Amino acid sequence: MTDSSADFAASTVVIVTSPTDPLAAPLVEELSREYDERYGLNDGIPSSAELSRYPAEVFSAERGGTFILLLADGAPVAGGAFKQEGPGTVEVKRVWTHSAFRRRGLARRVMAELEDEARRRGITTVVLTTGARQPEAVALYRSLGYTPEFDLDGDWEAVGYLAFRKSL
Numbered sequence: 575m576t577d578s579s580a581d582f583a584a585s586t587v588v589i590v591t592s593p594t595d596p597l598a599a600p601l602v603e604e605l606s607r608e609y610d611e612r613y614g615l616n617d618g619i620p621s622s623a624e625l626s627r628y629p630a631e632v633f634s635a636e637r638g639g640t641f642i643l644l645l646a647d648g649a650p651v652a653g654g655a656f657k658q659e660g661p662g663t664v665e666v667k668r669v670w671t672h673s674a675f676r677r678r679g680l681a682r683r684v685m686a687e688l689e690d691e692a693r694r695r696g697i698t699t700v701v702l703t704t705g706a707r708q709p710e711a712v713a714l715y716r717s718l719g720y721t722p723e724f725d726l727d728g729d730w731e732a733v734g735y736l737a738f739r740k741s742l
Contacts, residue, residue, distance in 0.1 A: 583679035586644040586651060588687055593630045593641055593655065593668070601643070601653050605670045612707045628667070632657045638664070640691050644680055652680035656688050659701055664692050666702040669711075681714055693742050700740045706730035 591598060606622035613621035633639040638658025643650045654669035666688055671680045692700060702720070704711040707730075716722065720738035730736060 579678040582646070583644075583683040586646050586680065586683065589643050589645060590635075591641055591643055593633055595641075595643075597645075597650055598641075598643060598653060601650050601670050601672060602668075604672060605668070608673075609705075613705060625668070628657060633667075638695075640688070641668075642684065642687055642691075644683060644687075646675070651675040652684050654681075654684040654688055656692065656700070662697055663699040663701060664697050666700055669702075682718070685714070685718055689740075689742060698742055700742060701737065703735040703737050706733060706736060712736060 593602065602625065606625055609621040609624065631637055633641040633655045639656055641655040642653060644652040652671040652675065654666060656664040656666045659665040669681055669684050689700060715738045720740045723737040723739055724733045
């Protein structure tokens with residue numbers, strides 16, 4: 575990441591909102607397309623159906639979650655969320671950077687913001703999963719100190735969801 579990329583990521587504005595916020599729609603739509611392109615159908619169901627597995631309210635503060643967007647010039651460029659997983663634990667979901675803004679440190683910034691919010695709430699453990707066809711996500715989470723709970727040298731496709739854990 576170049577200094578200008580780090581400057582760009584640092585200059586974005588963080589807002590706490592909901593997955594149903596119209597401002598989030600372009601990111602969610604692109605994420606849906608990408609899931610379907612990378613993973614195709616899963617038992618005849620588009621892979622993007624995963625995005626509707628949880629109702630929006632699980633990402634609300636009242637339910638122990640959060641949903642954030644990073645804005646540049648008022649437009650969403652990245653986002654992510656977590657939901658309550660159990661006592662002292664949250665699960666990170668939906669970390670996404672708009673394709674036009676990748677490789678600028680935005681996913682790293684999203685993760686830092688989510689971890690900071692979790693710490694403020696007294697959370698001690700963050701868990702997350704990513705898909706076997708997302709090596710860039712695996713690299714990001716490893717670089718941020720997340721411990722893989724799968725064999726890195728194994729067959730990722732056989733594992734399916736690649737689980738990670740980090741103590742805060």
